[in-house]
Amino acid sequence: MTMRNGRTVRDLRRENRTAVLQSLYFDGPMSRFELGPATGLSSGSVSNVVAELVAEGLVEEAGSVDSAGGRPRILLRVTPGSGCMIGVDVGETRVRIELFDLTLTELARAERPLAVDSAHPHDRYEVGVVVDHIREGIAEVLRSAEVPAERLLGVGVGVPGIVAPTPEDGAVVHGQTTGWDAVPLERLLREAVDLPASVPYRIDNGAKTLGQAEMWFGAGRGASSAVVVLFGSGVGACVVTDPMGPGRALEWGHLKVRVRGRRCRCGALGCLEAYAGAEALLERWREAGGKPPAGADEETALTSMLAAAYPADPGTEPDAAALAVLEETAEYLGAGFADLVNLFQPERILVGGWAGLQLGARFLETVKGYVAEYALAYPAARVAIGMGRLGPDAVTVGAAILPLADFFALGGRRTEAGGEAAGEQPAWASTVRDRAAR
Structure with a gap:
């Protein structure tokens, strides 16, 4: 009817x-x-x-x-156990896989490190290696929690880059900073991972999954609109205008903040990411004479940089090079946040990601001062800038709720392979087909 x-x-x-x-x-x-x-x-x-x-x-x-x-x-x-979701975060230093029940209680976790070669940084994202890590991690969490694959509502994956749906290969990833040029990730996962064909994959930008998690369960709850920014090795953002709906990923890290400035990982000059991402911060510290710990990963090295710039012992002199780099970075971030304020006039701007949580704890108040200086006065006076609440693993949580959102939208029905709900087609579908066939 x-x-x-x-x-x-x-x-x-x-x-x-x-x-x-x-x-x-x-x-x-x-x-x-x-x-x-x-x-x-x-x-x-x-x-x-x-x-x-x-x-x-x-x-x-x-x-x-x-x-x-x-x-x-x-x-x-x-019912908490009536379904489960897997969330995957393809991050800068590791691939993290987590299994959740419907209450988002973590049932099992697996991590696979991504080896970093400073001479060939894109090698850490070698597609076959990432797919193998996801395949092994999914098998591990299901085995560890003793959960049959048939109970999965889906697998959500957060990745760096732009994700485009295609009819042939499903989600295809365009990651200029990671060396992924039209990678058919959904097809590769379906071919490699031992899951029933009925289990859907939902692949999206990592900043977008972070935004969804913060709006549903974190610092975005109660806001009508927000921009959630993700700081890791690089920089990304998600703008949300419907608290319950999906946000829109922004390549905010490639906003130009300096004409003919530093070379970014994407190949262009003057991107915000070339100044504010963890990889760029550590590189600028080295150029200024700083000495990150030899052999340390980015998270450890950034922690050392912040400790050098802001020593816990009041009698210890700050590392002048680290402090200068971080103070300059605060101004760049203030300018970048001001652009978000002017463009989207959000109710809130939230800072997340492992690097964002470290940086924000140190100089978010300084960044706010620059936002007030660079943004238009009316929207700047009405935006609240704060920290995300879900911690450094929020991308994984956000990835897991991608299939959960589909499950809700279908009224608790599961999807068939390809994302279509089982059952009859709505009445308008046959009408449109008949018109097209005339």
């Missing part, structure tokens, strides 16, 4: 299921009585949807609460 607005009864049932599942997930446990106002559904619709979800094992009872003058009300919640 098709309604006047083109929606079918099936569409309406899916939307009702989505409303109930999301209310229970984000604001539950809740009673049937509370679900009515929370979802806007009638008591009859709530009862029908809840009965379906309980019968399918997606919703369960979670105790009861007293009601005014009546029987205790049964509380409901999403």
